[in-house]
């Protein structure tokens with residue numbers, strides 16, 4: 461199966477990069493059994509920041525911005541609305557495709573190919589979501605609700621990383637490092653949240669706490685999904701993060717998050733409502749209560 465279109469700024473369909481991405485898509489389907497029916501196309505962008513901000517998702521509130529600083533966040537796969545039809549579209553920086561084309565043994569190439577497989581994994585996740593929860597996906601209130609968006613993003617990262625972990629096991633090291641960075645920034649943000657709380661501005665404090673908490677959970681979800689995808693346990697494989705856990709984030713919280721995510725995974729084909737991912741709020745509340 462070929463996605464409807466793969467395009468790169470100013471290049472023809474015969475351009476080697478485009479032929480190469482078609483091959484990567486075919487091998488991702490063969491290796492991971494991905495369902496890419498929802499994929500509208502892949503756009504390779506020479507100017508990623510600008511291309512992302514100008515991309516039309518078709519949603520009224522769907523303006524995109526490219527986030528930086530996240531290891532896996534170097535591409536994105538937004539849902540798009542075309543008339544009444546939901547699809548998804550992969551946006552990739554041209555550099556990722558150029559890196560992916562380098563010789564096989566290069567670490568840069570392996571990580572770039574992982575990035576492309578990871579984004580294709582998001583298409584598979586979107587397919588599950590939209591086929592069963594179309595109404596919820598189109599519900600503007602749910603799209604703006606920080607709790608729904610955060611839980612959904614956490615689940616999605618777990619699902620995708622678990623699905624494609626074998627593409628590049630060495631990503632685990634990067635994920636450990638980004639977990640440590642996320643823990644550090646969560647501690648800093650929680651101090652800001654506590655200061656707002658003590659000044660009587662609970663709402664602003666909560667906004668900080670939820671934002672930072674979900675950032676942390678998304679990073680943990682990547683790590684846990686990757687470990688599960690490789691059949692490795694958190695305690696055995698992750699040497700750095702436990703040493704950084706603190707009074708605010710404890711091992712028991714990570715284990716609770718892991719239990720919830722892996723329970724959702726085993727039931728992923730029988731969910732009856734998208735609201736079930738809200739179970740992820742239980743471990744998050746335990747942490748936020750300590751701020």
Ligand SMILES: [Zn+2]
Nearest residue numbers: 532578617620
């Ligand atoms: Zn992702």
